[in-house]
Amino acid sequence: MLPVAVDAMGGDHAPGEIVRGAILAEESYGIAVTLVGDPERLAGMSNLEIVPSSQVIAMDDDPGVSVRRMKDASMVRAAELVRDGKARAMVGAGNTGATMASALLRMGRIKGLKRPAIAAAIPDLVTDHFTVMLDVGANAECPPSLLLQFARMGAAFARERFGCTRPRVGLLSIGEEASKGDSVVKEAHELLDQRGWQDAVGAEFLGNAEGRDLMGAQFDVIVTDGFTGNVALKGLEGGMSAVTARLGKVFSDTAAGRKAGAALGDQLQALYDQINPDLTGGAMLLGVRGVCMIAHGSSNAVAIASTIRLAAEMADHDIVARLRAAIAD
Amino acid sequence: MLPVAVDAMGGDHAPGEIVRGAILAEESYGIAVTLVGDPERLAGMSNLEIVPSSQVIAMDDDPGVSVRRMKDASMVRAAELVRDGKARAMVGAGNTGATMASALLRMGRIKGLKRPAIAAAIPDLVTDHFTVMLDVGANAECPPSLLLQFARMGAAFARERFGCTRPRVGLLSIGEEASKGDSVVKEAHELLDQRGWQDAVGAEFLGNAEGRDLMGAQFDVIVTDGFTGNVALKGLEGGMSAVTARLGKVFSDTAAGRKAGAALGDQLQALYDQINPDLTGGAMLLGVRGVCMIAHGSSNAVAIASTIRLAAEMADHDIVARLRAAIAD
Numbered sequence: 001m002l003p004v005a006v007d008a009m010g011g012d013h014a015p016g017e018i019v020r021g022a023i024l025a026e027e028s029y030g031i032a033v034t035l036v037g038d039p040e041r042l043a044g045m046s047n048l049e050i051v052p053s054s055q056v057i058a059m060d061d062d063p064g065v066s067v068r069r070m071k072d073a074s075m076v077r078a079a080e081l082v083r084d085g086k087a088r089a090m091v092g093a094g095n096t097g098a099t100m101a102s103a104l105l106r107m108g109r110i111k112g113l114k115r116p117a118i119a120a121a122i123p124d125l126v127t128d129h130f131t132v133m134l135d136v137g138a139n140a141e142c143p144p145s146l147l148l149q150f151a152r153m154g155a156a157f158a159r160e161r162f163g164c165t166r167p168r169v170g171l172l173s174i175g176e177e178a179s180k181g182d183s184v185v186k187e188a189h190e191l192l193d194q195r196g197w198q199d200a201v202g203a204e205f206l207g208n209a210e211g212r213d214l215m216g217a218q219f220d221v222i223v224t225d226g227f228t229g230n231v232a233l234k235g236l237e238g239g240m241s242a243v244t245a246r247l248g249k250v251f252s253d254t255a256a257g258r259k260a261g262a263a264l265g266d267q268l269q270a271l272y273d274q275i276n277p278d279l280t281g282g283a284m285l286l287g288v289r290g291v292c293m294i295a296h297g298s299s300n301a302v303a304i305a306s307t308i309r310l311a312a313e314m315a316d317h318d319i320v321a322r323l324r325a326a327i328a329d
Numbered sequence: 330m331l332p333v334a335v336d337a338m339g340g341d342h343a344p345g346e347i348v349r350g351a352i353l354a355e356e357s358y359g360i361a362v363t364l365v366g367d368p369e370r371l372a373g374m375s376n377l378e379i380v381p382s383s384q385v386i387a388m389d390d391d392p393g394v395s396v397r398r399m400k401d402a403s404m405v406r407a408a409e410l411v412r413d414g415k416a417r418a419m420v421g422a423g424n425t426g427a428t429m430a431s432a433l434l435r436m437g438r439i440k441g442l443k444r445p446a447i448a449a450a451i452p453d454l455v456t457d458h459f460t461v462m463l464d465v466g467a468n469a470e471c472p473p474s475l476l477l478q479f480a481r482m483g484a485a486f487a488r489e490r491f492g493c494t495r496p497r498v499g500l501l502s503i504g505e506e507a508s509k510g511d512s513v514v515k516e517a518h519e520l521l522d523q524r525g526w527q528d529a530v531g532a533e534f535l536g537n538a539e540g541r542d543l544m545g546a547q548f549d550v551i552v553t554d555g556f557t558g559n560v561a562l563k564g565l566e567g568g569m570s571a572v573t574a575r576l577g578k579v580f581s582d583t584a585a586g587r588k589a590g591a592a593l594g595d596q597l598q599a600l601y602d603q604i605n606p607d608l609t610g611g612a613m614l615l616g617v618r619g620v621c622m623i624a625h626g627s628s629n630a631v632a633i634a635s636t637i638r639l640a641a642e643m644a645d646h647d648i649v650a651r652l653r654a655a656i657a658d
Contacts (some may be wrong), residue, residue, distance in 0.1 A: 062504075125575035137503055140511040141536035174466055174559040177389075182469040182556050211563025215571040227511050227558050230503040232564045234540025237569045242544040245605065246454035247576075250596050257596065267586065269578050275572065 001032060003049065004295060004311050005078040005087035006304070008037035009056040010094020012297045018093060019045045021304025034087055036078045053077040056094075059297060063097030067105055079106035082290035089291035089311035091282070093299045100285055103292035110324050116287030117150050117226070118294065118302055119157055120233055122214050123274055128241070129217035132158045133172075135226035136233045136283060142225035144188035149327060151192055153286045154221035155203035156277045156326035160317040161284075162228050164220045166202055170209030172232070174226035180208060184225070193225070200329035203275050226243075240275040282307035284314065286323055291315045330361060332378065333637050333644075334407040334416035337366035339423020341626045347422065348374045350633025357634060360641045363416055365407045367490045382406040385423075388626060392426030396434055402522055403427050408435035411619035416639035418620035420611070422628045429614055432621040439653050444468050445481050445616030446555070447623065448486055449562055451543050452603055453579055458546035461487045462501075463530040464555035465562045465612060467649075471554035473517035476500070478656060482615045483550035484532035485655035489646040490639075495531055500563070501536030501553035509537060513554070521552070529658035569604040611636035613643065615652055620644045 006022050008015045011173050014094040015037060023046050035042055039052045055070040057063075068075060075094055079102040080088035092099040096118075104116060119133035124131065135142065155167040171192055173181040178189050187210075192205045209222045213247070214232060224232070251261030251268070261268065282295040282303070293311040295304055337344045343368060351362040352375050360527050364371055368381045384399040386392075396405060404423055408431040410416035421428040425447075433445060446464035454461065463483050464471065471479070484496040500521055502510035507518050514537075521534045538551045543561060553561070578598070580590030590597065611624040611632070622640040624633055 032522050062508075088540060125571040126578065140503060140509075140514075146495050154376075172560060173558055174469060180469075185469075185556075211560040211565075212567030212570070214564050215568045224560075227503055228560050229563050231501060231540040231553075231557050235564050236540075236568045237559045238541030239544045239565045240572070241541070242454040243569070243572050246600060246603070249455065250600060254596070256592045263585045264579060264589050267583070271575060271579060274575070 002086065002088040002201065003032035003034040004308050005036055005051070005081040006308065007036045007075045007078045007090070007094055007099070008035040008042055008072040009268065010092045010099065011295065011299055013300065014093065014219060015041055015045065016053050017299065017301045018304055020301035021299070022046065022048055022308065024305035025308035029309045029312070031308055033209055033308060034081065036074045036081070039294070051077060051081065053301040057098045059095050061095060061098060063095060063101045066246050067098050067101040073102070075102045076106060079103045079290070079292070081291070082169065083107050088315040090291045091293045091304070091307050091311050093297055093304065095293035096294055097138065099292065099294055103285055103288045103290065107288045107290040107292070110287050110289060110320070110327055113287045114146050114148055116285055117153065118283050118284040119154060121161065122233070122236065124215060124217040124228050127217050127275060130162055131214060131216065131222055131226065132161070132217050133214060133222045133229055133233065135224065135229050137226045138285070139226040141227070142184070144184055144191050147188040147223050147225070148191045148197065151203070151205070151221065151223045152197060152201050152326040152329070153199050153323050154223060156322045157286055157319065158220045160314065160319050162220070166204055167220040168212060168223045169203050169205050170207065170230060172222050173208040173210065173250065175210070176208050176253040178207065193246035201326050237277040240277065244272055244275060282310060289320055291319060331415065332361035332363040333640050334380070334406045334410040334419045335633070335637065336407045336419070336421035336423055337364040337402040337429070338536050339373055339421045340429065340624065340628055342629065343422065344370055344374065346628065346630045347633055349379055349630035350628070351375065351631055351637065353634035354637035356643070358638045360637055361492040362637060364409065365410070366403045375562050380410065381407060385426045388424050390424060390427060392424060392430045396427050396430040401413040402431070402441040404431045405435065408432045408619070410612050412436050417620065417644040418642050420624060420633070420636050421634065422624035422626055425466065425623055428621065432619065433616055433641060434617040434619045436617045436621070439616050439649070439656055440616060441656050442478055442616045443475050443516055445614055446482065448483060448615050449612040450490065450560070451565065453544060453546040455604060456546050458624045459491055460543060460545065460548050460551055461490070462543060462551045462558055462562065463554065463615065464553065464558050465482050466555045466559040467614070468555040469574065470556070471513070473513055473520050475588070476517040476552050476554070477520045477526065479558050480527060480532070480534070480550065480552045481655040481658070483529045483552060485651045486613065486615055487549045489643065489651055491549070495533055497547070498532050498534050498550045498552065499536065499542060499548040501551050501557060502539065504539070505537050507536065530655050566606045569606065573601055573604060574588045618649055620648060
């Protein structure tokens with residue numbers, strides 16, 4: 001089995017947490033991992049295979065410029081390993097735009113697709129349902145025809161990732177009625193409402209979704225442009241961080257709070273893990289000719305390991321072929 | 330002192346909770362209230378003054394059409410009371426678009442302003458800071474010059490509402506750098522970055538804000554179009570509802586959980602109240618020539634009372650004159 005290529009230099013806690021995550025993935029899930037990065041900095045940290053690279057794209061570097069100029073950057077090399085059939089997937093926690101650009105420029109785009117999208121999975125906290133939202137940041141502006149392509153890919157992804165047999169698709173807007181939203185959304189609604197693509201892809205368009213549906217169980221896929229999706233996703237992450245901090249005060253400020261916190265330790269930890277964006281397995285770049293998973297910059301080893309596992313799983317599902325079929329159908 | 334006009338027929342729990350909220354506002358805060366609605370349905374519910382109206386605009390009626398056709402609708406009559414100097418503010422929990430259209434058509438727009446905006450206040454859960462976000466739904470599409478007007482109004486509102494002496498203003502985007510965002514946001518960034526309006530209004534533009542800043546304390550005002558703002562606000566509300574439901578399970582599923590819940594009763598109630606969107610005092614329509622507060626459709630009596638109090642407070646601050654000055658400066 002081909003290894004998963006991991007950008008060992010990307011992320012707030014690179015390379016330490018990245019390498020520890022890779023070791024954890026190998027030990028816990030039996031997934032072979034190739035680290036890509038500076039051999040001197042990675043020396044002695046693990047027994048994993050290392051593919052050397054001499055450059056690192058920083059978090060605040062311009063994605064397009066840096067990927068074109070830094071041909072020996074770790075994330076560029078990781079993308080090349082996938083392109084060249086030496087790795088089955090790549091995982092990166094570094095500069096999101098540059099990771100995406102590396103994958104797009106080195107692997108290329110699925111035929112017929114206008115632009116790739118980043119898909120994130122948002123947990124419904126009460127059931128075990130996840131809602132796939134895309135795009136969450138690859139494209140600030142999306143014409144209606146691109147939103148339709150996102151719906152096609154999102155449905156295929158929800159099927160492989162979460163086993164939805166007939167994914168329920170929504171279009172993010174500001175009201176349930178088809179008349180709500182800006183001109184792009186109204187036009188996209190008309191396209192999404194056609195039976196043709198729904199039958200071809202095996203999906204069902206339920207109409208407009210609203211912000212409150214993101215953390216819910218009514219939709220399997222919610223489609224939006226990368227501007228709105230990014231703001232909404234980061235908004236939810238910020239909200240969950242705020243709640244976690246606030247609960248921390250409840251369980252530390254008073255003696256009664258500390259006692260209750262101790263009694264509920266496991267249950268609270270489960271809740272914190274559920275709403276901690278570092279632990280939800282990363283987002284996936286849909287539409288390039290290879291598996292590319294994007295982990296949070298703040299990922300710890302556990303988050304990296306779960307992202308590696310998900311990358312391997314999506315490669316096993318031959319997700320690229322599924323997405324290609326969903327676009328072509 | 331003039332009364333606050335309350336649309337007694339609007340909201341999921343109208344007229345019962347609305348009337349109880351009005352009574353509560355009068356008893357708790359000493360604010361005179363005039364109820365507007367069907368005299369037969371309101372008979373015997375309170376000793377408050379009633380201004381009769383024979384029509385009710387439903388939650389799913391088209392705002393523009395219904396306000397033009399239903400001239401005796403309760404929210405239209407409430408707006409007329411403000412226009413005619415018979416009430417110092419109006420409060421409605423009904424159809425948001427129709428409440429807004431009633432205020433706009435009956436009171437008119439502040440001179441020089443292109444379009445009014447709806448401003449919501451989002452709590453930072455750990456400190457007592459609130460961030461004003463606008464627009465949260467009045468205008469799906471906003472050109473850069475309108476976003477600048479929102480920044481001017483938002484700053485004036487944050488000063489009157491929360492006492493910010495020099496409001497820190499951010500532009501909602503998908504990255505901190507000025508180069509991030511769609512074309513409208515990039516152009517708006519350039520406008521907002523000019524010193525002229527900041528000095529005139531007494532505000533400070535800090536640059537782009539991101540989704541995670543909405544529930545934070547770094548900005549006093551975050552400016553965005555009504556599409557993004559609506560999705561982000563409803564996203565946060567949905568997230569807070571999900572967390573509340575999930576916490577409910579922690580404190581009810583096991584004996585240890587129930588015991589801890591009982592021990593922490595007051596603190597948990599305070600947290601729930603803090604993240605319950607029904608209780609945060611409603612949103613304000615900025616830019617019409619009168620005070621118009623929009624409460625959540627699901628508002629209970631407590632939420633209505635706090636919205637009435639806020640409406641009276643904003644009228645006391647002569648907020649319309651402040652907004653007019655902020656636009657003209």
